[in-house]
Amino acid sequence: MSDSYRSNLYLPDMATIQEVIEETQNIKTFRVTLNNPDAMRSFRFEPGQVGQLSVFGVGESTFVINSPPSRMDYLQFSVMRVGELTERLHKLRPGDQIGVRAPLGNCFPYKAMKGKDIVFVGGGIGMAPLRTLLLYMLDNREDYGKITLLYGARSPSDMAFSYELPDWLGRPDMTTELTVDNGAPGWERHIGLIPNVLKEMAPSSKDAFAVTCGPPIMIRFTIEALHSLGFEDDRIITTLEKRMKCGVGICGRCNIGTKYVCKDGPVFTNAQLRRQPNEM
Amino acid sequence: MVMPTARYIAHDKLMPWLLGLAEGRRVLAPVREGGKTLFLPLREDSRLDLRGLADDSAKAALLPRCEPLLEFHYAKTAGVPSRTTLEVREILPGQETFLFGVRPCDARGFTVFDRVYDAGTRRDIYYCSRRDKTLVAAIACADPAETCFCNRVGGDPGGSDGADLLFTPVEGGFTVEAVTERGGAFLREQALEEADGKAEEAREVREAVRRAMPEGPSLDGAPDEVLRLFDDGAFWESVAAKCLSCGVCSYLCPTCYCFNMTDESNGNDGVRVRTWDNCMSFQFTLEGSGHNPRNGKAQRMRNRIGHKFSYYPKLHDGNLACVGCGRCIANCPASMDVRAIVIQARSRVLDKEEYANE
Numbered sequence: 001m002s003d004s005y006r007s008n009l010y011l012p013d014m015a016t017i018q019e020v021i022e023e024t025q026n027i028k029t030f031r032v033t034l035n036n037p038d039a040m041r042s043f044r045f046e047p048g049q050v051g052q053l054s055v056f057g058v059g060e061s062t063f064v065i066n067s068p069p070s071r072m073d074y075l076q077f078s079v080m081r082v083g084e085l086t087e088r089l090h091k092l093r094p095g096d097q098i099g100v101r102a103p104l105g106n107c108f109p110y111k112a113m114k115g116k117d118i119v120f121v122g123g124g125i126g127m128a129p130l131r132t133l134l135l136y137m138l139d140n141r142e143d144y145g146k147i148t149l150l151y152g153a154r155s156p157s158d159m160a161f162s163y164e165l166p167d168w169l170g171r172p173d174m175t176t177e178l179t180v181d182n183g184a185p186g187w188e189r190h191i192g193l194i195p196n197v198l199k200e201m202a203p204s205s206k207d208a209f210a211v212t213c214g215p216p217i218m219i220r221f222t223i224e225a226l227h228s229l230g231f232e233d234d235r236i237i238t239t240l241e242k243r244m245k246c247g248v249g250i251c252g253r254c255n256i257g258t259k260y261v262c263k264d265g266p267v268f269t270n271a272q273l274r275r276q277p278n279e280m
Numbered sequence: 281m282v283m284p285t286a287r288y289i290a291h292d293k294l295m296p297w298l299l300g301l302a303e304g305r306r307v308l309a310p311v312r313e314g315g316k317t318l319f320l321p322l323r324e325d326s327r328l329d330l331r332g333l334a335d336d337s338a339k340a341a342l343l344p345r346c347e348p349l350l351e352f353h354y355a356k357t358a359g360v361p362s363r364t365t366l367e368v369r370e371i372l373p374g375q376e377t378f379l380f381g382v383r384p385c386d387a388r389g390f391t392v393f394d395r396v397y398d399a400g401t402r403r404d405i406y407y408c409s410r411r412d413k414t415l416v417a418a419i420a421c422a423d424p425a426e427t428c429f430c431n432r433v434g435g436d437p438g439g440s441d442g443a444d445l446l447f448t449p450v451e452g453g454f455t456v457e458a459v460t461e462r463g464g465a466f467l468r469e470q471a472l473e474e475a476d477g478k479a480e481e482a483r484e485v486r487e488a489v490r491r492a493m494p495e496g497p498s499l500d501g502a503p504d505e506v507l508r509l510f511d512d513g514a515f516w517e518s519v520a521a522k523c524l525s526c527g528v529c530s531y532l533c534p535t536c537y538c539f540n541m542t543d544e545s546n547g548n549d550g551v552r553v554r555t556w557d558n559c560m561s562f563q564f565t566l567e568g569s570g571h572n573p574r575n576g577k578a579q580r581m582r583n584r585i586g587h588k589f590s591y592y593p594k595l596h597d598g599n600l601a602c603v604g605c606g607r608c609i610a611n612c613p614a615s616m617d618v619r620a621i622v623i624q625a626r627s628r629v630l631d632k633e634e635y636a637n638e
Contacts, residue, residue, distance in 0.1 A: 059542060097366040216571065243567045277510040
């Protein structure tokens, strides 16, 4: 994993917001570039790694880089408005300055997943980290087997990346299913909870990895559903969130037992998580 | 490098010598002030207090209670007033320091920090530059308190881990021995008399204090017990019941290294500051969504004990994140005793095993 720590662990790179996309009523996507062109050109990361975004005067928070490393015109972060920092981020406009400390953390085991079928199960803002890996795999399509995506949200208007969904639904080289908890007029796709829809879809677990992210309760029941479909714990991959400050395993708050989510995660297999104490 | 021979300094020469050192650098020493003995910059009118363990640990010398990491400044852009520019600069510490009079437990506490803050490619430059610029002079203990238990967590009341120099109380003054190369280079430059026969006396003093330590079972080797009790909610509820979550244990602990980072603004200017944090606080792990993985104080206590006696030792070759200074015991308003919690955890596991075997 990335061990390319900066000389001052806490000094962000200055960055400019290039574009703001209003995804849903409480999610915005920010496309940013580092101000130093050399830093932007030499920036390397792997799918699943995260960054700390700074709004100076408010603070910092951790978000996954949800653009893939195969598309480096900008770094993309999708932010749900839940607290003080995200409230302030949502007020920013193109041209505004923020700080970026990235990449931090580990990545999806995308090399070990080569040649395998992949089942993505995303809920709500949990689709963001999956998007990175999904686009990376679509950009390297011949390296992977069958790709299946199940993406769910509370209602049709809560679906982020709605402008990309027609492409994903229409592509012949992947299977996409969408579900919402509550339907709305004109909604013709699934209505139902993600784990239930997943069991109906029943993707094969043979030579397959499942990658899931979403609210903790959804992850829990999705993992149960994956077990019932025959997925082993070391083939179920998830990516976690915790309150973080330093992002480099020092400040001491994001641990689950001996593992620091910021440094040893955020990506874990369910087998790894089962070896840690149950403190989600 | 060959270490210089042991030196000796008489009691009446100590203060003048320290004040002499203070001319070129900051000297921090245990000083009596406001009814407490605290590590403070030494001045001519300071009342040096070397009677025992200071009330606070000396960790603030390397990780200040509150330190600015970065400063930032917003300004209007000339010509485009709707746009602001932003400048961010790091604020790096740089003061040479002689830290005098820590006890062996506190000096060893720095080694707990070192493993986290100076971990190969991941170096916290704020901590590391303070560490590099600070010479640590420890004093071997002579009169352990009832709450002292360094001997039960792998420490030594006459030990020098984490220190550069070791002072040992002998008749009429202290012997001074170099522990690190840095300490040796420093000592060679000091006009202190040779210790001669006093070095032997110092060895005896250190042996005597080892024998004088309160006895009790070792608290090493509890990593698995703590983990096996992880889901035993009743146990953690019972040990955490009287805790007030006040944090005095964290703030006085020479090994508690967790911190918070917050921004403080004043108009267009501001600083990002790092402050000591307290894992017994509800806010420590409270997430933006309202979810809190350590919602109750039993869960927070479980992590506190787990971190010190299980997780940290598992990550760092069996070294505990506790050096047995006993400040958390002596100062807890609810009379919690970390030694008792570890012992209780152990016997709880033994009881369960016996029950299972019956």
